[in-house]
Amino acid sequence: MRVAVIGAGVIGLSAAQSIYEQFHSIVSPLSIEVYADCFTPLTTSDGAAGLWQPYLYDKGNVQETKWNKETFDYLLSCLRSPDSIQMGVFLQSGYNLCTEPAPDPSFKDIVLGFRQLTERELQMFPGYNHGWFNTALMLEGKTYLPWLMDWLQKRGVKFYQRKIESFKELAESGADVIINCSGMRSGDLQPDPELKPGRGQIVKVEAPWLKHWILTHNLKKGIYNSPYIIPGSRLVTVGGILQLGNWSEKNNSTDHKYIWESACQLEPSLKHARIVEDWAGLRPVRSKVRLERETIQSGAAAIEVIHNYGHGGFGLTIHRGCAQEAARLFGQIVEQKGKGPKARL
Amino acid sequence: NLPHVSVTLLGEKFSPETTSDGAAGILFANHNPDVPVEQQRRWFKSSFDHLRLIAQSEDAPEAGVMLSSGWQIFRDVPEDKTPYWSDLVLGFRIMTEREMVRFPEHRFGQAFTTIKCECTRYLPWLEKRFRRAGGQVEQRRVDNIQDLSGSFDVIVNCSGLGSRSLAADVSVQPVRGQVLKMEAPWLQHFIRDGDGLTYIYPGIQGVTIGGTRQGGDWNLQVDENDTRGILKLCSSLEPSLKRARILSSWVGLRPDRKTPRVEVEREVEVKKGRRSVIVVHNYGHGGVGVTFAWGTAMEALGLVKKSLQETQRNKAKL
Numbered sequence: 001m002r003v004a005v006i007g008a009g010v011i012g013l014s015a016a017q018s019i020y021e022q023f024h025s026i027v028s029p030l031s032i033e034v035y036a037d038c039f040t041p042l043t044t045s046d047g048a049a050g051l052w053q054p055y056l057y058d059k060g061n062v063q064e065t066k067w068n069k070e071t072f073d074y075l076l077s078c079l080r081s082p083d084s085i086q087m088g089v090f091l092q093s094g095y096n097l098c099t100e101p102a103p104d105p106s107f108k109d110i111v112l113g114f115r116q117l118t119e120r121e122l123q124m125f126p127g128y129n130h131g132w133f134n135t136a137l138m139l140e141g142k143t144y145l146p147w148l149m150d151w152l153q154k155r156g157v158k159f160y161q162r163k164i165e166s167f168k169e170l171a172e173s174g175a176d177v178i179i180n181c182s183g184m185r186s187g188d189l190q191p192d193p194e195l196k197p198g199r200g201q202i203v204k205v206e207a208p209w210l211k212h213w214i215l216t217h218n219l220k221k222g223i224y225n226s227p228y229i230i231p232g233s234r235l236v237t238v239g240g241i242l243q244l245g246n247w248s249e250k251n252n253s254t255d256h257k258y259i260w261e262s263a264c265q266l267e268p269s270l271k272h273a274r275i276v277e278d279w280a281g282l283r284p285v286r287s288k289v290r291l292e293r294e295t296i297q298s299g300a301a302a303i304e305v306i307h308n309y310g311h312g313g314f315g316l317t318i319h320r321g322c323a324q325e326a327a328r329l330f331g332q333i334v335e336q337k338g339k340g341p342k343a344r345l
Numbered sequence: 346n347l348p349h350v351s352v353t354l355l356g357e358k359f360s361p362e363t364t365s366d367g368a369a370g371i372l373f374a375n376h377n378p379d380v381p382v383e384q385q386r387r388w389f390k391s392s393f394d395h396l397r398l399i400a401q402s403e404d405a406p407e408a409g410v411m412l413s414s415g416w417q418i419f420r421d422v423p424e425d426k427t428p429y430w431s432d433l434v435l436g437f438r439i440m441t442e443r444e445m446v447r448f449p450e451h452r453f454g455q456a457f458t459t460i461k462c463e464c465t466r467y468l469p470w471l472e473k474r475f476r477r478a479g480g481q482v483e484q485r486r487v488d489n490i491q492d493l494s495g496s497f498d499v500i501v502n503c504s505g506l507g508s509r510s511l512a513a514d515v516s517v518q519p520v521r522g523q524v525l526k527m528e529a530p531w532l533q534h535f536i537r538d539g540d541g542l543t544y545i546y547p548g549i550q551g552v553t554i555g556g557t558r559q560g561g562d563w564n565l566q567v568d569e570n571d572t573r574g575i576l577k578l579c580s581s582l583e584p585s586l587k588r589a590r591i592l593s594s595w596v597g598l599r600p601d602r603k604t605p606r607v608e609v610e611r612e613v614e615v616k617k618g619r620r621s622v623i624v625v626h627n628y629g630h631g632g633v634g635v636t637f638a639w640g641t642a643m644e645a646l647g648l649v650k651k652s653l654q655e656t657q658r659n660k661a662k663l
Contacts, residue, residue, distance in 0.1 A: 079447075085588055090531035093414045112444050113456055121435050121458075124401055133436055135444070135534075209411040209549045211533045233530040269405035 001027050001339055003330070004170045006189070007181035008036035008159065010045040010141060010319045011308055013148040015179050018323035019330050020155055027339050034152070035170070037163035037185075040145035044183060045315060047202065047281040049230035049237035050088070050140040051213055052317045055223050056096075058106040061288055067321025069110045074320045075137045088143025090233065093135040094213030095121070097128035102219065104132070111136045125266065128216065139316045140232055164189065167296055171303040177333055178305045179326060184284040186309040192290070195310055198283035199246035200224060201255045202239035203263075207273040210236055214266060224283075224313055227262035235276055238263040242313070244285065251278040286310030291322055293329050304333050346646060347653070353497070354475065357486035357507075360468035364505060367524060367595040369546035369553035370462040370635045371413060371535060372396065374430060379604045382429050388640025389430045395639045396460045409466025409549060415535030416440060418454040418582075423539060426453070434459045448582065451538075461535075462635050463548055487511065494622040498656075499649055501625045505600035508628040514606070517629050519598035521562035523571045524555035529589040536582050541632075543578040551592050554579040558632075560601070567594040602629030607641050609648045621659075623652040 005016045016032050024030050040046050052072055058065045075089050084090070095117065096105070108114045112135040122129060149159070164170060167189060170178050180186060187195055210231045218226040224242035231237075240259050256278055264270050290310045296303040308326045311318055334340050360366050372393055377385060399410045418440070431437040440454035448454065476482060487493060490511060493500050504511045506519055529552045537544040546553045557571050572594060580586045610624040627645040630637055 080584060082584075082588070084585055085531060088531075090533065090585075092533045113438070113441055115436070115438060118436055138531075207406070208530075209406050209409075211411065211413060211547065231533070268401060268403050269411075271403045272406055 001030055001176045001334070001337070002174055003030070003032045003177050003179065004175035005032065005034045005179040005181060006036070006164050006170070007183055007309075008034050008039045008145075008149070009043040009181065009183055010145060010148075010315050011183065011311060011322065012036065012179070012181035013145060013152065014319045014323035015181055015306075015308055015326045016152055016157055017148060018320075018327035019179070020152070020157065022327045023330065023334065024155070027334055032152070032157045033175075034157060034159045035162050035164050036159075037161065039159070039161065040149065041142050043141070043145065044281045044283070045141040045145060047279045048141050048313075048316055049202065049228075049239070050138050050144075050232060050316055051092070051230050052137040052139060053215070054107050054314050054317050055312075056102070056105040056217060064289060064318060065106055065110075067289075067318045067325065068107065068314070070321035070324060071318055072110050072137065075139060079137075083147070086143070086147050088138075088140035088147065088233070090138050091135055092138045092211070092213060092231070093133065094215065094230075095125070095131055095133055097125050097131040097214065097216045099128055099130075099216075099218060101130045102217070108132070108134070125214075138232065141316060143233075144316075167303050167305055168298050171298060171301060176304065176337070177330060178303065179330075180305055180307045181309060183309055183311070183315075184282045186284070186290075186307070192286075192310075194286050194290075196244055196285050197247050198224070198285035198312060199241070199243040199248060199280065200239060200283055200313070201241045201251060201259060201278065201280040202237050203256060203259055203278050204235045204237055204276045205270065205273040206276060207231070207236040207270055209269065210267070216240075216266065227259065227266050229263055229267055229270070236270075236273070238270070242283065247282065249280050249282060251280050255280075283313040284310050284315075285312045289318065289322065291325055291329075293332065306330060306333075347650065350499075350653075351479070351481070352475075353481040353483060354472070355483050355485050355487055355493075357484070359472075359484065361465050363464070363468065364597045364600070365464040365468060365634060367597040368464060368635055369524065369544070369548065369555070370409075370464055370467070371537075371544075371546050372434070372460040372462065372636045373417075373537070374633045374636050375541060376425065376429055377604060386429055386433065388637040388644070390433050391640035391643050392636055392638060393433055393460060396462050400460060404470070406549075407466065408470040409463035411461050411549065412458055413461040413535050413547070414456070414458040414533075415537070416444070416454050416456050417537045417539055418445075418448050418451040419539035420451050422453040426455075431455075431457070450581075461546065461548060464635065466549070490624060497622070499623045499625065499653065501627060501645055501649065503627045505628055505630075505634075506598055508600070508606075508626070512606075512626060512628070514602075514629075517600050517602045518561055519563050520601040520631065521557060521559040521564060521596065521598055522555060522632070523557045523568060523575065523594065523596045524553050525572060525575055525594050526551040526553055526592040527586060527589040528552075528592050529586060531585065532583065538578075538582065543575075543582060545579050545583055545586070552589070554586065563598065565596050565598070567596055599632045600629055600634075601631040605629045605631070605633075605637060605641055607644045607648070609652055611652070621656060623649070623656070625649050625652070
């Protein structure tokens, strides 16, 4: 079978990985090809800080919570592997701050050591009177994506730098199944009014004395529109912007000023930190992740597509759970096409 | 604190060549059964609160002071599950079962947030403030406190191991400690084994891992056996260290004493007329120098003030 993956961000690469892991010994031959207009370090996944943390509340979307948990548990187990450093995964603890009392977040039982912030801790953050402390994971895209690509390349997965214009294009060239992980630009392949850009801008600084993330939440302003400071292995990501509907990937000086000033207020020690660079990216925001099969009729032929896009600002957080689900859907197609082990008589 | 007083700092060695410079600088203390708990709490709290304000200020990077969270783990469940400083650090709690999974050979753990105070930055920062406030600094080795009594009214003795001769106190003994500095920027938490021998302390530029506690050992040379031992023990707690690069190694001698000595000793010099020199001792902090520095400094300051007041009163009586 020939599988074509569109997109080489964390979603596309991890989907390719899960499919390979689960089917390379079942389906023979299994060829996997990844098509993308950009690769690491230029994808959206590369710009993200890399903190594993879903939105505060899943609003009943238990499916996504399950995928988030699966990803967390998977990454936690990777910590012990000799590959952990090359994968870019490590533990980090930090503070989630609210301006008013709020219910505990949906991820409280997934992360480690979740607890309420004490009075003395809240005193460190004037203006915030409620919050939580926990230990979670960091997964740095700039490290994880090259590791994934290397993992895939070693197993014969091929990569092509090319913008795919249509599913038909790939079907006609012989792909049996298309995994659509095109993130923000899924709309180019198939219009989706639910998919909108959630523009973010961040400032990367050198502040190696910071070892905890600080995420503030303003429930009125919405997710990511409140300052956050996330230390990484080398640089600290400072942000706090989500502009829904803004397609600009250019850095904006007003946004920079807002981000920087609010972060320095939150963490005065940043004042003398060296600013390394700004970056702007588009979170592929959707009411919920689109992870489903679609059989598209193209003349007499039927094109099998598995959609896996719309992960907003939590792509890294949810990627493994989604990849495993995509592989499960792929398994359904394999059964249908009679390519599974039962087919060999 | 004492506006009419001029202060001179005398030292043979300055940062980065002091014992303080090699220490990881994590604020942490084992319970000392020979010091009243209230006094240990006072010292700890004073240091912690003082440094915490710096950690949250603009000065933090220059002063080398930062918050550090992590875990202290025990192979056997300790008798004292909540040490005297548990309410003085931030967010102290017992580790959950899930958190203990990473440490299969340990059965109990505590999680908390404390301070890391890196002396290679903190000491120059303090010295800068000291000079700005009018303090004088002199690089000089003092062999005898008597040598100073002609020029000073109060002498505060913070000579660590040097007090063996300076204060004729041979109860101060070296406890040798070796540490390695590793390049492991992905490590964000400290891990400390409750036995006090094995620890991993991520800092601003490198992760300090250790250690050793060799009593009566004056050897300042790096020992390869110790290096191997440290790497082995620390890697078993944190396997990723096996793939980390060693940046440097260092050996320091903790000025160990049954209790830190913070007290006044009055010397009456009989020369041309009666001249009383106050000596305030502040030495013997063992491995908790950084942890108790500010607290004992405040205590020593109190003793200096009190002694000066007494001197004034005595003068008035004459």
